[in-house]
Amino acid sequence: MKRIAILGSTGSIGRQTVEIIAHYPDRFQVVALTAGRNTHLLAQQAEELKPELVVVDDPDSARELRGMLSNNIDVMAGTEGLLAAAAHPQAELVVVAVVGARGILPTLAAIDAGKDIGLANKESLVAAGELVMAKAKEQHVRILPIDSEHSAVFQCLQGQDPAHLAKIILTASGGPFRTYTREQLELVTPKEALRHPNWDMGAKITIDSATLMNKGLEVIEAHWLFGLPYEQIQVLVHPQSIVHSLVELVDGSVLAQLGPADMRLPIQFALTFPERWPAPWPRLSLADVGSLTFAKPDVELFPCLALAYGAGKEGGTMPAVLNAANEEAVAAFLQEKIAFLDIPRVIAKVLDKHNNKGRPTIDEILAADRWARTSAQHIMEQPQFKG
Numbered sequence: 001m002k003r004i005a006i007l008g009s010t011g012s013i014g015r016q017t018v019e020i021i022a023h024y025p026d027r028f029q030v031v032a033l034t035a036g037r038n039t040h041l042l043a044q045q046a047e048e049l050k051p052e053l054v055v056v057d058d059p060d061s062a063r064e065l066r067g068m069l070s071n072n073i074d075v076m077a078g079t080e081g082l083l084a085a086a087a088h089p090q091a092e093l094v095v096v097a098v099v100g101a102r103g104i105l106p107t108l109a110a111i112d113a114g115k116d117i118g119l120a121n122k123e124s125l126v127a128a129g130e131l132v133m134a135k136a137k138e139q140h141v142r143i144l145p146i147d148s149e150h151s152a153v154f155q156c157l158q159g160q161d162p163a164h165l166a167k168i169i170l171t172a173s174g175g176p177f178r179t180y181t182r183e184q185l186e187l188v189t190p191k192e193a194l195r196h197p198n199w200d201m202g203a204k205i206t207i208d209s210a211t212l213m214n215k216g217l218e219v220i221e222a223h224w225l226f227g228l229p230y231e232q233i234q235v236l237v238h239p240q241s242i243v244h245s246l247v248e249l250v251d252g253s254v255l256a257q258l259g260p261a262d263m264r265l266p267i268q269f270a271l272t273f274p275e276r277w278p279a280p281w282p283r284l285s286l287a288d289v290g291s292l293t294f295a296k297p298d299v300e301l302f303p304c305l306a307l308a309y310g311a312g313k314e315g316g317t318m319p320a321v322l323n324a325a326n327e328e329a330v331a332a333f334l335q336e337k338i339a340f341l342d343i344p345r346v347i348a349k350v351l352d353k354h355n356n357k358g359r360p361t362i363d364e365i366l367a368a369d370r371w372a373r374t375s376a377q378h379i380m381e382q383p384q385f386k387g
């Protein structure tokens with residue numbers, strides 16, 4: 001019986017994690033669940049999985065939830081609750097599936113408490129990769145990637161000497177606007193951007209996929225997870241989303257991991273690692289797929305990728321600033337306050353204004369995150385970003 005805490009259980013990754021766990025009721029036990037505000041789904045999950053602790057983001061939602069649950073389940077709220085779930089004494093593996101920089105502190109808390117991590121929350125590695133990886137090494141905990149690309153790389157590297165890794169090739173679907181012109185991109189709406197061709201995901205990552213910032217964040221995530229310099233991490237557009245990523249070894253051999261575009265596969269591998277369990281999820285039929293294509297990304301039209309490489313290479317607090325500015329710009333785009341192509345414009349301006357701080361502490365990272373949010377808000381007030 002593996003005991004698991006799921007942070008962000010009501011989200012896209014969280015719900016699929018719950019589905020997998022429900023499929024193997026004799027092999028997993030859920031000890032803690034957390035959500036933002038979705039008390040109804042959280043209560044339903046709690047009824048089914050009987051955790052010891054459930055957490056929501058604000059005290060009002062916590063009060064509402066308390067009334068929905070039996071007395072033997074503890075209810076907590078806010079950061080205190082999230083950190084308690086992350087470090088729950090019964091948990092062996094913590095799935096971090098909250099979205100955004102909100103994932104940084106619970107990831108660190110879970111590592112501090114010696115838990116293995118199933119990591120979906122890429123933003124924590126982007127903003128605090130050096131700290132997260134150093135702590136994981138110190139505490140002898142495993143960071144098991146859930147992002148499909150990083151799971152693919154992780155799977156390709158099983159049984160390989162890490163010294164033999166020459167290059168990582170991350171694949172990108174290219175998002176819904178892969179074939180658009182600049183003129184078309186100027187006019188896209190949140191509704192169009194939320195329609196991803198291959199994956200059904202949360203709103204923030206869906207917009208990140210459309211701008212290619214998602215791939216940029218994944219490049220930084222890969223840098224920290226697999227310890228390669230940015231020059232050895234390449235991105236290829238692969239619209240079919242069947243080859244989830246590839247590794248090139250020092251002798252020139254290239255290994256790839258393939259599968260249907262279904263997050264349950266990489267989530268399950270993180271939950272069962274180092275074992276593999278027979279699973280009922282759909283299988284890949286290459287005959288049905290027919291052809292697989294690959295192309296270089298267009299970094300002129302999708303500048304977020306280049307912004308992420310730049311911030312990653314500069315290091316220090318730059319990636320935290322990139323991430324926070326992106327979160328603010330994406331939220332503003334979703335609220336129709338700025339245009340799609342304003343997202344990279346806002347991020348570039350915030351990065352330009354930032355005084356980078358090398359080898360930052362966690363407090364310096366969180367301060368840079370706050371500074372970047374205020375700065376992005378201030379920039380978006382300017383007339384050029386209105387309407």
Ligand SMILES: NC(=O)c1ccc[n+]([C@@H]2O[C@H](COP(=O)([O-])OP(=O)(O)OC[C@H]3O[C@@H](n4cnc5c(N)ncnc54)[C@H](OP(=O)(O)O)[C@@H]3O)[C@@H](O)[C@H]2O)c1
Binds near residue numbers: 008
């Ligand atoms: N979705 C995918 O296929 C996919 C693939 C690869 C990587 N990822 C990564 O996985 C993470 C989660 O993505 P997602 O698509 O599952 O996101 P999502 O559907 O938006 O779910 C986010 C989860 O975080 C919770 N949450 C939101 N704001 C919170 C707050 N302030 N405090 C505490 N909890 C909060 C949400 O609760 P409520 O439901 O109550 O709002 C929900 O449980 C992201 O970092 C993303 O980049 C996702």
